Each structure stands twice: as C-alpha cells, then as structure tokens.
Amino acid sequence: MTENNSIPGPAPSSRKPARLRTIGLVVLLLGLSAAAVVYGTGTPPPSYADDPDTARAYKTESRNLEINFGKMGLLANDLMTDLQYPGTQALIIATVSILAAGGCFYFARLLERNAGPDDPAA
Numbered sequence: 001m002t003e004n005n006s007i008p009g010p011a012p013s014s015r016k017p018a019r020l021r022t023i024g025l026v027v028l029l030l031g032l033s034a035a036a037v038v039y040g041t042g043t044p045p046p047s048y049a050d051d052p053d054t055a056r057a058y059k060t061e062s063r064n065l066e067i068n069f070g071k072m073g074l075l076a077n078d079l080m081t082d083l084q085y086p087g088t089q090a091l092i093i094a095t096v097s098i099l100a101a102g103g104c105f106y107f108a109r110l111l112e113r114n115a116g117p118d119d120p121a122a
Contacts, residue, residue, distance in 0.1 A: 016108075016111050017108040017109070017111045017112045017115075018108075020104045020105070020107055020108035020111065021104065021105060021108045023104050024100075024101040024102075024103075024104030024105045024108070025101070027097055027100050027101045027104065028097055028098065028100075028101035030097070031093055031094060031096065031097020031098070031100070031101070032094055032097060032098075034093055034097075035090040035091070035093040035094040035097070036090070038086055038089050038090045038093060039086050039087060039089075039090035041086075042085075042086025042087075042089065042090070043086070044084070044085050044086060045084045045085070062074060062077075065077050
C-alpha cells in the first residue's frame with residue numbers, strides 16, 4: 001500500500017477569511033495610493049473668479065439652469081463642476097476604497113464567526 005505523507009493544510013473554509021483580509025488590505029492600499037497620485041498630479045480647472053464678466057455670466061447660466069431644470073438640475077451642474085477638482089476626485093477614490101476594504105474585513109469576520117470551532121465534539 002502507498003502511504004499518503006502529505007501534510008494537511010488548513011481547511012479551505014479557514015483560508016477564506018485570510019484571503020478576504022488580504023484582498024481588503026490590497027484594495028485599501030491601492031485605493032489610497034491612487035487617491036494620493038490623483039491628488040498630487042491633478043490640475044484644477046482654471047479659475048475665472050477675478051473677471052467680473054465671468055461672474056455675471058455664471059449667475060445668468062445658473063439662473064437659466066434653475067429655470068429650465070429646477071433645483072436638481074442646478075445641483076447636478078454644481079456636482080459636475082466640483083468633480084473637475086483633483087481633491088474631490090481623490091476623496092471619492094479614497095472613500096470607495098475604504099468602503100470596499102471595510103466590506104472585505106467585515107465579511108472575513110462573519111466567516112470566522114460562522115466557521116465555529118474545529119472540534120466537532122465541542
């Protein structure tokens with residue numbers, strides 16, 4: 001007869017939490033580093049705040065948007081304008097990566113709790 005001399009590793013169910021933690025850590029590190037790169041290398045849109053004609057045109061455009069599309073249209077336009085700034089982009093990237101990594105850590109903890117003890121008699 002042949003003997004099976006392989007060393008048994010951890011059960012597959014016990015490797016899932018460790019794998020989820022590793023994925024969560026990688027997502028967190030990549031997301032935060034990507035946010036830092038976007039913030040550091042991004043260029044903000046040009047500012048025309050000193051020009052009085054631009055301020056008047058902005059008020060006119062803002063009023064026309066509010067008349068035609070309502071408050072939600074104005075809010076959507078302001079959001080699209082704010083998304084042009086690298087600080088806002090970096091904040092969104094960091095928030096999404098933190099939430100995704102937190103989800104991985106949370107599900108890893110749930111899997112550990114549901115796994116129970118290794119001893120079936122306990």
